[in-house]
Amino acid sequence: MRTVFPAAILFLAVCLPVSEGASQELGLTYSSARSSHREFPAPTGFGGFVLVTINPSWQVQISLQRLAGETDKEGVVCVTYSPRIGCYPEPTHATAALTGLRGALIRTVHLGEWLRLGAGAGLSFSHVDARVRGLSGARGDLLAPNGGQIGAQGVLSAAWAPYPRFPARVIGRFTTHWVYFHTCSGEDPPQYDPFCSAGRFREFDVGLSFAF
Numbered sequence: 001m002r003t004v005f006p007a008a009i010l011f012l013a014v015c016l017p018v019s020e021g022a023s024q025e026l027g028l029t030y031s032s033a034r035s036s037h038r039e040f041p042a043p044t045g046f047g048g049f050v051l052v053t054i055n056p057s058w059q060v061q062i063s064l065q066r067l068a069g070e071t072d073k074e075g076v077v078c079v080t081y082s083p084r085i086g087c088y089p090e091p092t093h094a095t096a097a098l099t100g101l102r103g104a105l106i107r108t109v110h111l112g113e114w115l116r117l118g119a120g121a122g123l124s125f126s127h128v129d130a131r132v133r134g135l136s137g138a139r140g141d142l143l144a145p146n147g148g149q150i151g152a153q154g155v156l157s158a159a160w161a162p163y164p165r166f167p168a169r170v171i172g173r174f175t176t177h178w179v180y181f182h183t184c185s186g187e188d189p190p191q192y193d194p195f196c197s198a199g200r201f202r203e204f205d206v207g208l209s210f211a212f
Helices: 004-015
Strands: 022-037 044-055 058-077 088-111 115-134 147-162 168-180 200-210
Touching: 022 058, 022 168, 044 088, 044 200, 058 115, 058 200, 088 147, 088 168, 115 168
Parallel strands: none
Antiparallel strands: 022 044, 022 200, 044 058, 058 088, 088 115, 115 147, 147 168, 168 200
């Protein structure tokens, strides 16, 4: 995954259609998040993005983001699932990652040559990879999505150019991201299904970008 991200961002930068007079910006960010989702209480991660400036007031942002976290709790492990057989409680360790492609339309305001502020909204398409193991090594009871999830996001951003003639910027961004999982257990008794409803992620990103 670490090698796929830079390659995908470079592909977007080269292939994204740009009208005459527009500019592009390529960047990388580190993310720290808080979430209402029980499997993602405080995930961290990284991302890459391409910004296309349509005119001085509008930009299109395409990004790839990955957030991951771990949780330890009292859970349930089972010998088999669907139907559940041989289930018993024990301490469990869970790992979960949310990887997605996002797009947003950003309205920008320039405060001189040094500072650019932006606000916008867009959609996302994400994939979840979640696994649980018990203290004994047995697989934990967890119903995880096996497909993609649609989401929506609102974005506030700031870009600071300490040396306006040099095309590098320091990026700060706050994103509220809603992901609609809707993977609910139909078993009786039901499996543990934390991905049955929507989750909200509040993400703080910091990084660098390069305009060209």
